[in-house]
Amino acid sequence: MSTQVRSCPKCFRLMWLKTDQYEPLDEWTVRAKCPHCGSTVRFKLVTEGANATGPKMGH
Numbered sequence: 115m116s117t118q119v120r121s122c123p124k125c126f127r128l129m130w131l132k133t134d135q136y137e138p139l140d141e142w143t144v145r146a147k148c149p150h151c152g153s154t155v156r157f158k159l160v161t162e163g164a165n166a167t168g169p170k171m172g173h
């Protein structure tokens with residue numbers, strides 16, 4: 115895995131999380147502690163595959 119950038123759902127600031135700053139819960143989910151407000155947040159990893167390119171365009 116690599117550095118993840120997510121916005122915190124509590125304080126809405128960006129979290130830049132290096133690999134040693136978050137822990138995998140399962141194959142798709144990681145848990146991290148927000149460096150700004152200290153909240154424990156979970157987010158989904160987007161990895162290689164169907165969802166890696168983001169939302170489908172068109173229609």
Ligand SMILES: [Zn+2]
Pocket residue numbers: 122123124125126127148149150151152153
């Ligand atoms: Zn936060």
